[in-house]
Amino acid sequence: MAKKLWGGRFKKKIDKEFFEFQKSIQYDYKLAKYDIYHSMIHIIALKKAHIISANESERLYSALKGILEKIKNGTFKPSLYSEDIHTEIQNGVEKKIGSLALKLHTLRSRNDQIAFDERFYCKVEARNIENFLSAVISSLESLGNHYKKYSIIGYTHTQRAQRIYFKHYLQTFQFMLTRDKEKLSNFERSLVIYIGAGALKGTSLNRNYYNKAINDFLKFHPVLSKEVKFSENPLDNVSDRDFIIELLTILSTLQMHLSRLAEDFILYSTKEFNFFSLPEEFCTGSSLMPHKKNPDFLELIRGYTGRVYGNLIALLTTMKGLPLTYNRDMQLDKEPLFSSVDIIKEELKILPKFIKKIRLNEDTIEKSLQEGNLYATEIAEQYVRKGTPFKKAHDIVGKAIRQSEKKNPFFTAETLQEAARSLLEKEKQRNRVVHLSK
Amino acid sequence: MAKKLWGGRFKKKIDKEFFEFQKSIQYDYKLAKYDIYHSMIHIIALKKAHIISANESERLYSALKGILEKIKNGTFKPSLYSEDIHTEIQNGVEKKIGSLALKLHTLRSRNDQIAFDERFYCKVEARNIENFLSAVISSLESLGNHYKKYSIIGYTHTQRAQRIYFKHYLQTFQFMLTRDKEKLSNFERSLVIYIGAGALKGTSLNRNYYNKAINDFLKFHPVLSKEVKFSENPLDNVSDRDFIIELLTILSTLQMHLSRLAEDFILYSTKEFNFFSLPEEFCTGSSLMPHKKNPDFLELIRGYTGRVYGNLIALLTTMKGLPLTYNRDMQLDKEPLFSSVDIIKEELKILPKFIKKIRLNEDTIEKSLQEGNLYATEIAEQYVRKGTPFKKAHDIVGKAIRQSEKKNPFFTAETLQEAARSLLEKEKQRNRVVHLSK
Amino acid sequence: MAKKLWGGRFKKKIDKEFFEFQKSIQYDYKLAKYDIYHSMIHIIALKKAHIISANESERLYSALKGILEKIKNGTFKPSLYSEDIHTEIQNGVEKKIGSLALKLHTLRSRNDQIAFDERFYCKVEARNIENFLSAVISSLESLGNHYKKYSIIGYTHTQRAQRIYFKHYLQTFQFMLTRDKEKLSNFERSLVIYIGAGALKGTSLNRNYYNKAINDFLKFHPVLSKEVKFSENPLDNVSDRDFIIELLTILSTLQMHLSRLAEDFILYSTKEFNFFSLPEEFCTGSSLMPHKKNPDFLELIRGYTGRVYGNLIALLTTMKGLPLTYNRDMQLDKEPLFSSVDIIKEELKILPKFIKKIRLNEDTIEKSLQEGNLYATEIAEQYVRKGTPFKKAHDIVGKAIRQSEKKNPFFTAETLQEAARSLLEKEKQRNRVVHLSK
Amino acid sequence: MAKKLWGGRFKKKIDKEFFEFQKSIQYDYKLAKYDIYHSMIHIIALKKAHIISANESERLYSALKGILEKIKNGTFKPSLYSEDIHTEIQNGVEKKIGSLALKLHTLRSRNDQIAFDERFYCKVEARNIENFLSAVISSLESLGNHYKKYSIIGYTHTQRAQRIYFKHYLQTFQFMLTRDKEKLSNFERSLVIYIGAGALKGTSLNRNYYNKAINDFLKFHPVLSKEVKFSENPLDNVSDRDFIIELLTILSTLQMHLSRLAEDFILYSTKEFNFFSLPEEFCTGSSLMPHKKNPDFLELIRGYTGRVYGNLIALLTTMKGLPLTYNRDMQLDKEPLFSSVDIIKEELKILPKFIKKIRLNEDTIEKSLQEGNLYATEIAEQYVRKGTPFKKAHDIVGKAIRQSEKKNPFFTAETLQEAARSLLEKEKQRNRVVHLSK
Numbered sequence A, B, C, D: 001m002a003k004k005l006w007g008g009r010f011k012k013k014i015d016k017e018f019f020e021f022q023k024s025i026q027y028d029y030k031l032a033k034y035d036i037y038h039s040m041i042h043i044i045a046l047k048k049a050h051i052i053s054a055n056e057s058e059r060l061y062s063a064l065k066g067i068l069e070k071i072k073n074g075t076f077k078p079s080l081y082s083e084d085i086h087t088e089i090q091n092g093v094e095k096k097i098g099s100l101a102l103k104l105h106t107l108r109s110r111n112d113q114i115a116f117d118e119r120f121y122c123k124v125e126a127r128n129i130e131n132f133l134s135a136v137i138s139s140l141e142s143l144g145n146h147y148k149k150y151s152i153i154g155y156t157h158t159q160r161a162q163r164i165y166f167k168h169y170l171q172t173f174q175f176m177l178t179r180d181k182e183k184l185s186n187f188e189r190s191l192v193i194y195i196g197a198g199a200l201k202g203t204s205l206n207r208n209y210y211n212k213a214i215n216d217f218l219k220f221h222p223v224l225s226k227e228v229k230f231s232e233n234p235l236d237n238v239s240d241r242d243f244i245i246e247l248l249t250i251l252s253t254l255q256m257h258l259s260r261l262a263e264d265f266i267l268y269s270t271k272e273f274n275f276f277s278l279p280e281e282f283c284t285g286s287s288l289m290p291h292k293k294n295p296d297f298l299e300l301i302r303g304y305t306g307r308v309y310g311n312l313i314a315l316l317t318t319m320k321g322l323p324l325t326y327n328r329d330m331q332l333d334k335e336p337l338f339s340s341v342d343i344i345k346e347e348l349k350i351l352p353k354f355i356k357k358i359r360l361n362e363d364t365i366e367k368s369l370q371e372g373n374l375y376a377t378e379i380a381e382q383y384v385r386k387g388t389p390f391k392k393a394h395d396i397v398g399k400a401i402r403q404s405e406k407k408n409p410f411f412t413a414e415t416l417q418e419a420a421r422s423l424l425e426k427e428k429q430r431n432r433v434v435h436l437s438k
Helices: A016-022 A025-048 A054-072 A085-105 A110-146 A166-190 A207-219 A234-239 A242-268 A296-319 A328-356 A362-368 A372-385 A390-407 A413-437 B016-022 B025-048 B054-072 B085-105 B110-146 B166-190 B207-219 B234-239 B242-268 B296-319 B328-356 B362-368 B372-385 B390-407 B413-437 C016-022 C025-048 C054-072 C085-105 C110-146 C166-190 C207-219 C234-239 C242-268 C296-319 C328-356 C362-368 C372-385 C390-407 C413-437 D016-022 D025-048 D054-072 D085-105 D110-146 D166-190 D207-219 D234-239 D242-268 D296-319 D328-356 D362-368 D372-385 D390-407 D413-437
Strands: A151-156 A159-165 A193-195 A228-230 B151-156 B159-165 B193-195 B228-230 C151-156 C159-165 C193-195 C228-230 D151-156 D159-165 D193-195 D228-230
Touching (some): A016 D296, A025 A085, A025 A110, A025 A193, A025 A328, A054 A085, A110 A166, A110 A193, A110 A242, A110 A328, A151 A166, A159 A166, A159 A372, A166 A242, A166 B234, A166 B242, A234 B166, A242 A296, A242 B242, A242 B296, A296 A328, A296 B242, A296 B296, A296 D016, A296 D328, A328 D296, A372 A390, A372 A413, A390 A413, B016 C296, B016 C328, B025 B085, B025 B110, B054 B085, B085 B110, B110 B234, B110 B242, B151 B362, B159 B372, B207 B228, B242 B296, B242 B328, B296 B328, B296 C296, B296 D296, B328 C016, B328 C296, B372 B413, B390 B413, C025 C054, C025 C110, C025 C193, C025 C328, C054 C085, C085 C110, C085 D390, C110 C166, C110 C242, C110 C328, C151 C362, C159 C166, C159 C372, C166 D234, C234 D166, C242 D242, C242 D296, C296 C328, C296 D242, C296 D296, C390 D085, D025 D054, D025 D085, D025 D110, D025 D193, D025 D207, D025 D328, D054 D085, D085 D110, D110 D166, D110 D193, D110 D234, D110 D242, D110 D328, D151 D166, D151 D362, D159 D166, D159 D372, D296 D328, D372 D390, D372 D413
Parallel strands (some): A193 A228, B193 B228, C193 C228, D193 D228
Antiparallel strands (some): A151 A159, B151 B159, C151 C159, D151 D159
């Protein structure tokens, strides 16, 4: 067990199993970079407030920078004995520059750090996902352009409805994903990263020092300028996980969209539909059945919907009925967040490669478009244009379908049109007769 | 069983139990008003396209207006024998003007109507909830102003942390609810109400006629101007329920906030905390125990969190993996939507009355603020200002607490300060001795 | 607002909107029958304890019996002004026999009544659902027997796997539903209906009187004998809603099974698969597209999965973190329970009629069974029997498939067998050559 | 990328990122032991069927045994390059005995293996959790016995209700956990571990060989005897994950119980209630506030409820609407299962140590029991025994409370009794006067 950031009032040593149970380093190490940002701003503020000297500040800053380099180049290896990432980083600084490291935690609270770190993470990852989404949208557009003039069948109730352009079909998904992208973008742009909340009511290190420190820090991190701010309401800041819930809800809807795309593509690549050929590189076989080529990628996407929904409900449940302000329950927000972000990123990373390689089975599609039913609506609409009330046109075509089906279940548009024409004719004659006989 | 909007191709009559199972009039009657708007726009478009005559259009419009009046004055009583609200309204028109009513459904689909109706409902209800939220926020502000100069205890981990202003405490909830209000406002402002999607690919009634019809209609409904539009992507419009999911997620977070307020207020009105006196008019008693005065209103709010989350997960689950475009599963979006909207509205309607009548038990609060621990952090911070490293100040105050507690578990700030001073003094002497002896 | 069962200590009248918000009669009227059972046992116990006279007991009992008759013959119309079903029934008794009705609530608590009522409801409805399930299972068996000798394609990953018997295919659902039925049966048999918990610690009306009263009552309701018991642990009884959660989880799994059946049957009735003809009486059409015959019944079943899961998560969430013992939050257990029970019952009631009328499209199925791939596994297995290591047999058949597909994507088992034989032959020759050349 | 168990029909190499996305070794390594059991039974069956020789069988068996030893002594380190645990183990065997390892997979499918492995895992872990539960129940009993004669306040609505024994209070949790234990025990005892399902319809390796193999195997693993069986319905076996859902629902209810215990214990250890002293070894402090001693263990338990519910909803969602039989979506059942099992085990492991060290603050409790309200119900009950109708007794005591409160909010039982007596007396006199004056 490594050093802890608290303990003066405790007589007894922490129970080992409980220490293992409550620690978070095994997942919150993912926040290392952002935690260092917090520390950097904080020590500038401490220096401005003359609580640490310029020299102390410099030594601390440089030790933090060293760790940041390691994070960036992938050589940062957190000790699993630390309680959490905050402790781990302070220990890392201590290893470099000795007991001066202890000043890092002057007048600050982990309640403030973790909220800062998580907000930073959400902002960065929302941007990443936006970029991945753009690539998926492009790949759908490419595929649509590749088959620009092709039609396919449009479905309602998984039953053949009307002939539509393949490009339009794909655009439906583009519309869905574009909505998701806009939500991510709104979320990310309006997300402010607060600092300075203390444990719950701020500390005596005041607003001015922090504001100056933020300014200084942002000079070196221009991309984030204007988005880090001194806490407007510390009580709220340490209590609030709305931003995580919001990200998880956006990802849930996005994942739902992917599940619908997956479902359709699975259907279209069955032997029965046979509209799509899926790229072999993204399918797997069976260890028993030699002929299998399974759409595993799509199935896994569909299946992950459970996980992404589960992560959302996990956090919503955890937050239910928590008294103000911070409660330890809130530590458990991280694993669901990281899980959903990682799942979505992996899916989106692979999707463009996959989509671009989908091929239409033109013969099957061509044949399927011969089916007369697909044109029933338009035939009825023609009669409406010629003055038949829609209700009657709908009825006549309905009866014409029954007639045509009896002769041949796979009748054409022409057959159907002819049957409808003849039914209408007969009806007119009947009406004339009725009329005459009156 | 009333008349249906389909059936020409069917030889057999629908099974009665199945008809009951699948009908939706028992809940979708709530959309009546919006469904009439759809019909109004639609018949203007039909007239513009010369599919119905000006006279027909007028008679249809006026019949619809008659029903609308009934809805507005509360005398609309839908027949539970109708299949759905669309059929019910067409039947209503038929009762008034006979078979001309059948032309109402010319070139349109219920898939389009229901999406239009639901979008309209969501927009209107989001605005209603925003207004209710404003009143709740005001009531919190009033209560805060009433007790402007009062402090209470701020908690973390449900353990006493630091002294805070009661007004600041309440503002935490104001911040939460203001975030919810902003989300509702963004949602509502960006929600476009589409018309013209047909069953999935539009109809031969084209964009221009609809655009003119929308213009004409909106002249008489100026409040909604610019928000009704001709479908940009019909395939997407009939497939999409994102807007409902989005509203349900906003309501879930809002409900979570209310559950936290409820939890705190329940705690503060226990005999043990005894900070709040709740208004009797919003409490209930026990049928067995004569002394009980229970915070039922708050408990029900906390309890309803389950329902509101459940409604969200219900719709997310239903939408998972649905193939494009419309599927009948989507009919089941309405009950969860209506349920969450109604629950939230009822809670918010009562909350302001309740909040304004909360009274602080000043004596208990005053006494609780005597506890020395509440000032431990500030005492430690004073030492930091005087040059003690924070880690050491934290340790010293921690030990001073242990010492003070031993003498009297309810020690004051003065006792604590004195104990800390004396410990620090002793340590300095020890260090001096160590230093001298070297 | 009708009379309430409490109020002596209250100075102010209850707020009207809050009264509406908190009342439960609009749904808990469903428990009327069971609530009367509770009252019947209770007044027998009061009589045995000499707290009410034999004459009073008789008059109360007979008034209750009158209401029970109304419930049984469907003429019971609860007043929506009552707070809850307990109050409603007491009011009903009062209307019949005047103020003696007030003695009904002597030494008892609604906390005890509601737990008794809900347990009774769950037991009865679990039995009902068991019976409905039996009919569904039978209908699957009938359909299987009707097509006893027919094979269809078995799928994994929605890709054709192996030829299987249609009867075996249907038995998979029979197995699932039989598991559900067994769970319901275990649940229902082990569910004890407790009485006598008081508000939380029992009352001074003790065990012996209740035990005698239960005996007397059960003589007249023999079907339930041995299942009503005096509370073993009153604190637990009023706190516990496990039995509802358990029923909701059984129903969730059952609903999941139905969703899988629905999904398969929807697939099999697409034009593309075309294995099933669904009975028209359970399909609906489109108001725009004259040709549509949609599998709405199956889609609604699939869609209701959302609701049934949502009801489960609703109650789980509501119960999370509730302090002991009874809390008003628990009132909200009823709507999710009733909703899931009603949904499941309606589905199961219709399913047997639906299933029995499903017809196989024998031609399409016959044709689909020609596909060589379906026999790939068995061809590989034949080689294993003749001594080829499975890994090699699997490889050879895999390659044979690639070869056969190139010539004709819809090759037969014979083609595949021939291709495999020839590949194996060539390999043997190659090996022989290799062997000779060594 | 390590060797795969399939691939003959594939021309293209699997995409690397997709391979990473779809592999499961990073979590399914937890099933290693059970996967080896499957292999052991399988090779015995292959030998019995003369598909492999006795010598081959022995070499395979001994290689598997070697790996099993490693798993048992903790030195098994799966390669993260393998696709899954089945492949990993086959590769491990190949490393030991060369290409003979390839025969391991003769006539079997991973669909069968994974279902076998997971069933085994669930059975073993259910037993483990049962044992942990026993220890928790014992610790509650110990604590109850330690404070055998102590009373505390029983609550409803978090408001003081009646005096109860502390032991009875704790028994409420014992009852809850005992129900969970019984459910686990029923689950575990009735869980059969099937083998032989093939990919979906069994293989040509038939029932008799498997039955013999199972017998042989079970001789060496007597504890599990009679619980491994040849597949009764292969189609069902590879489609079914009910057993995991069932375990997850049992764990969800169990976790809900723990969350209620946690909530109560958190409340009782607040400064305000102050009934409990929690053991310091299971609390943590604050990095900013020196005085804090937070009930983190209890908060984390309460918080984990979100995760355990989320895991349940994740699997339910994933299984919704899956066509028969196996789909790759089902691979995603493992992480939620492992997560809930691990969380519950860790909580239960620590709880007994924690519970045994809880100490009652006797003075605070003694004082709290002085409150007159706690005895209001019993006072009313006394009047009932003496012939006062309960409704009137309830009213009188209610008024007596109002009177007593006005004088002193913390009145005693004696004060209350006296006030009630005097009110009743007055009323009798009034009635007498009314009577006389008539």
